[in-house]
Amino acid sequence: MPFIITDPCIGTKDTACVDVCPVDCIHPRKDEPEFAATTMLYIHPEECIDCGACVPACPVTAIYDSPESTPTSQKELVEANAVYRAGDAAAVAAAEAITQQHVQAHADLMAVAPAERAVAHAG
Ligand code: SF4
Ligand code: SF4
Numbered sequence: 001m002p003f004i005i006t007d008p009c010i011g012t013k014d015t016a017c018v019d020v021c022p023v024d025c026i027h028p029r030k031d032e033p034e035f036a037a038t039t040m041l042y043i044h045p046e047e048c049i050d051c052g053a054c055v056p057a058c059p060v061t062a063i064y065d066s067p068e069s070t071p072t073s074q075k076e077l078v079e080a081n082a083v084y085r086a087g088d089a090a091a092v093a094a095a096e097a098i099t100q101q102h103v104q105a106h107a108d109l110m111a112v113a114p115a116e117r118a119v120a121h122a123g
Contacts, residue, residue: 001066002045008060042084
């Protein structure tokens with residue numbers, strides 16, 4: 001099962017996970033044109049090899065190890081990770097639309113500092 005990036009990445013987006021991923025399945029990278037405009041990063045579900053390297057690299061605990069382990073409040077972002085495709089404008093827009101819906105639906109979480117958001121997921 002693929003790993004899933006969730007909302008502590010919003011406002012952090014430091015790409016530490018990109019630097020450790022052995023299969024380059026986390027996008028956008030800083031050198032991709034979509035980077036500036038995207039709200040967070042996304043993991044390609046078919047390319048992720050479930051190695052787990054990204055989890056300890058993330059400074060804000062944004063990454064869960066499967067869709068099943070992703071908290072209820074973050075479930076829509078499972079789909080955002082799934083639809084994002086680097087270099088595909090329509091897919092990027094689709095993922096970002098889901099993420100923006102998540103932001104609007106979870107003002108409570110967005111009001112929490114990114115580093116504290118993962119703790120708030122369980123609440
Ligand atoms: S689990 Fe491994 S392959 Fe999957 S996104 Fe994380 S670092 Fe990349
Ligand atoms: S390491 Fe965490 S916060 Fe940084 S880009 Fe990756 S998922 Fe986002």
